[in-house]
Amino acid sequence: MSTWLPLESNPDVLTKYIHKLGVSKEWSLTDVVGLDPEMLEWIPQPVKAIILLFPxxxxxxxxxxxxxxxxMSDPGSYPEDLFYMRQLTSNACGTVALIHSVANCKSISLSDGILKNFLENAKNLTPEERGKALENDKSFTEGHHELAKEGQTVANPEEKVNHHFIAFVNKDGTLYELDGRKHFPINHGATSEESFVQDAANVCRKFMARDPDELRFTVMAITATQE
Structure with a gap:
């Protein structure tokens, strides 16, 4: 397994990253400052994905x-066009979460470039093959490292990273947790455009409840860019 520099949970850096990958500048990442229903109302709309960084x-x-x-005993079923991939590269979880977020939101337009090429080449691959393809993609590797170096702290690829990025998306009215460390997408039940943010926040709260003494949780959203 190769090792990348870890990405920071910095919305400005990650926004620059997705734009470099070819995502339209109509979309950006923003911090979710609180998971209470009133705080969630402040997130710019529409929200296309929720990204959680957790210990x-x-x-x-x-x-x-x-x-x-x-x-493993009952993986259930999920849509054939749900784009899901394994993370086979150490510290690549930020990139994998962003790929999961964008690839499963058809309303996010992509220009020709790194991500569009990757998704086209990977559409008929297995989740494991997609993970291997990312590891071998020089354009992705270079782009990831370039943005990782722009963080506010010095990234060390040899330092053990104890945090992990995952994505939550609304796919055909179902809330899916997409985590490259897992073998399957996780179905969290029905959702809708109107309830997606609240439903994803409820799952994030469960992550926090499992580790009540931990404070190192960060939640971000991919939303319409605010002028």
Missing amino acids: ISETYEKHRAEEHESL
């Missing part, structure tokens, strides 16, 4: 192992 704790890993065992 990988012993409690979380125990939950993930139990969830994996349950899904």
Whole structure:
């Protein structure tokens, strides 16, 4: 497994990254400052994806192992056009979360470039093959490293990273958690354009409830760019 520089949870840096990948400048990342219903009302609309950065704790890993065992016996079904990929590159979780977010939102337009090419080449691959394709994609690797260096802290690829990015999307009226460390998308039930933010926030709160003494959670949203 190759190792990339970790990305910071910095909306400005990540916005620059998605634009570099070819995402229309109509869309940007913004911080979600609180998960209370009143605070969520302040997020610019429309919201196309929610991204959660959370600490990988012993409690979380125990939950993930139990969830994996349950899904292996009954993985359920999900739409064939749900774009899902495994993370096979260390520290690439930020990029994988952004790919999951954009690839599953057809209203986000892409210009010719790095991400459009990747999605076109990967559309018929398995999740594992997509992860390998990302690892071998020089354009993605260079773009990721360039933006990682723009963070406010010095990134060290050898330093163990104990945080992880995942994405939440509304796909055909179902809330999916897309995590490259997992073998399957996680179905969190019905949602809608109107309730998506609240529904995703409810799942984020469950992550926080598993580690009540942890404060190192960050939530961001991909939203319409504000002038």
